Amino acid sequence: MQYKISDKFVSLKPSAIREIFKSLGTPGSISFAAGNPNPDSFPVKEMKKIADDIFENEPVTALQYGITEGYTPLRKLVSERLKRVYDIGTPDDDLIIVTGGQQGIELTCKVMCNEGDTVLCENPSFIGALNSFRSLGAKLVGVPLGPEGIDLEALEDALRANPNTKFLYTIPTFQNPAGITTTLETRKAVLKLAEKYDILILEDNPYGDLRFTGQDVPTYKSMDAEGRVIYCGSFSKVLSAGMRIGFLCADKNLISKIVVAKQVEDVHTNVLFQMICAKYIEQYDLEEHISGIRELYRHKAGLMLSALDRYMPKEIGYTRPEGGIFLWCSLPESLSLDEFVRRAGEKNVFVVPGTAFSADPEEESHSFRLNYSMPSDDEIDRGIKILADIAAEMLAGR
C-alpha cells in the first residue's frame, strides 16, 4: 500500500553521523567521526559486581515496572551531586530520570512547543537535538556561535524576529560540535535576554564533567533565580552511553508535565541501570573516576592539538577545547568541504562535515568536527597527518 507519512517525518532524514557510524569499522580506517566516550571510561569491573549483587539481592526491583519519575535513590543521589558540584537545585526544583539526554531534550520540546513555535539554537549545534525539534514541528532558528559563545546581537535579533520563541537550546560547556565554552559574561547576558523576552533556556550539559584544563564556568541553571532554566545531564560520558541514563532538573511544575510526556513515551527508564548508577555513586568514588576520564581526554586532546599544530597548514583554523571530546576545524572558504571530506574518506580517515550540524540544512559550511576520545594515540597522529596533507594538497591546487 501507499503510506501517508506525517508531514513532520516525510522529509526528516536519519542523522548523518549515525549513518557514518554504521558504515565505520573498515579495518585500518581512522575515525574522528564518533561522538562516543572512550570505552576505558566504563567502570566495567565495578558495574559487574554491582549487577551481580542486584540480581542476587533485589532482582524484582530491577526487573519489574518502575515509576516514571525514576528510581528514587538515584534521583536523590543525582540531586545531591548537582547541588554539591554545580550548585544546581532550589526547593522549587525537581528531577526526572530520562532515557539518555536525548530524551530529555525531546521531552522538553514536546511539552513546551506547539507546532510552528520557535526554538533558538547555537549554529552549529548537536544534530540529535536539532532533529528532535524538527520532528516535533518546531521552527528552528540558528544563531551564530563565536569564540565566547552565542552571538548576543544575533540572539536578540532572533528573539525580536520570533516572538513565538519558547526556548533557547544551548550546550554552553565544551559545545558539540565546536568544543567552545560560553564565557561567564556571555552567559549572564543570555540570561538577561531570556528574561527580557520571557523565554526558557534548555541547558544541555553532557560534557560538563570533562574539563581537563582551565576553570569551571557557572552553569546557567546555578544562576537561575526564576525557574527559567531546564538543565539536562547524562551519565553517557562518565559511566556508560549504552545504558541510556540521563536526567532533567527544572522547576517542579515543568517536571510534572515532563513526567506525563515520558509516561506516554516509554513508561520509565530501564530500572537495572538506574540501580547500577545509584549503587556506583554510593559504593565507589564517582569524582575520582571522572578525574581519570579527564586525564585520559587531556592526553588525547593534547595529542590531537600538537599534531594539528605540527602538521596542519596555517590556513586551517581549529578550536582549542578545555574539555569534552570534540574540536572544530575550519578550512579557508576557497577550499571545498565536500572535496576535503571525500578525499579524507578515500584515505580511510573519517570526519563529520559541518553541514551535519547546521540549523539550516541548505547552509554552506567550511568546517568539520574532530573527535579525540575514541581514536588511539597512534591513530590521532597518523590521521591528523593525512588530513593535513590533503589540506596542503588542496591549498596547492592539486
Next chain:
Amino acid sequence: MQYKISDKFVSLKPSAIREIFKSLGTPGSISFAAGNPNPDSFPVKEMKKIADDIFENEPVTALQYGITEGYTPLRKLVSERLKRVYDIGTPDDDLIIVTGGQQGIELTCKVMCNEGDTVLCENPSFIGALNSFRSLGAKLVGVPLGPEGIDLEALEDALRANPNTKFLYTIPTFQNPAGITTTLETRKAVLKLAEKYDILILEDNPYGDLRFTGQDVPTYKSMDAEGRVIYCGSFSKVLSAGMRIGFLCADKNLISKIVVAKQVEDVHTNVLFQMICAKYIEQYDLEEHISGIRELYRHKAGLMLSALDRYMPKEIGYTRPEGGIFLWCSLPESLSLDEFVRRAGEKNVFVVPGTAFSADPEEESHSFRLNYSMPSDDEIDRGIKILADIAAEMLAGR
C-alpha cells in the same frame, strides 16, 4: 515565571493507573489494580549468569552506544521467532527494537499522524496508548468492544465519519482492560474494512504468548498481504517489564521512518538488556519458560474466576479470559462505580475503574478491571470476597 505549556500537554493527566500504582504498598492491602507480570515470571538466575558473562566478555558492546535499529542478533532472533510462532514476517518487512511496547505505539502515531488526524481504538482500551495518541494531537475515536471483538458496524460508521483516519489501534488478544480475544471472523472483517477505507492497523500484542486455554487465533499481521499491519510486541510480560524491550515489525518503508523517529527520541534502546534477551533466547528454552508462565496464570485466573463464581452476586458480569492478565467486571447500571471503587479502597482492595480506559474521558462507566497476575492466591480469594460483599451491600441498598 509563568510557563506556557504546549496545547497538547497543558491538560494531559498522568495515567490514573500509574498514579494508583504509586500509592499502593499499604501493608495488608490487596491490589487487583496492577498491570504487572508476576515476578516469578522473571528468569532471574539465568539473567544473572548471562549478565555476568556479558560484563566479563563483551562489556564494551553492552556499555557503548548502539545502533538505533537495535542489537542485530536480537533483531534476527525476534524475527525468527515471530515467523516460527506466529507466521509473521514477509521479505518486505523489517523489525526495530524499541524501549518497551509503549514506545512502539507512540512512534507509530508520531510517524503516521498529523495533528487532528484520527486514530480509532477499541473502547475501552489501554490507557497508555490512548494518552500517547492524545499527546501527539491525534483525534481519538473509540469504537465499542463486544464479546467477539470490536463492533464492526460501529467501526464502519467511525471510518465513514472520519475520512482522515490513519490507523486502528487494537489489542486483539486478551485485550487490556477487557480480557477479550477478537474472533477470527471479526479479524477478517476488520482487515477488509481497513482495506476498504485504506487505513493501517496497529496490532498491539503484549499478551499473545500468555494463552492458558483455548486455541490461538491468527494475528492480523499473519493475514496481512499488503503491509497494512504494524505489529507491536514486547518482552515485558515474558522476561522482564523493567528492562523496557519491545519491538515493531512492519513494512520496511514504515520501519525506516520509525528508525528516524526513535533516533531523535532516545537514540537506541539500552544495549545490555537487548543482549540479555538475545542470549536468553540462544542459551535457554524461551518456549518452555513461557509455558511455565501460562501455567501460573492459568492457576491464578482459575482462582479468580472460581472466587467470582462463588461469591459475586449474579447481577455482576465478568469476562472469562483465555489468557493474559486481566478480566473485566461490570456492575448493573443502577450501581455507582465511583462508590464501589471508593468502598473497595476503604477496605484496602484496589481495582481500576473503567473510566480510566475510556476513549472519551467524560464517558460514564460501570465496569472495572481486575488483575490476577500479581496478587497471591490467598489475596485473590479474600479480595474477591470483599468486592462481592460490597456489591451485595450496594445491591441491597446499604
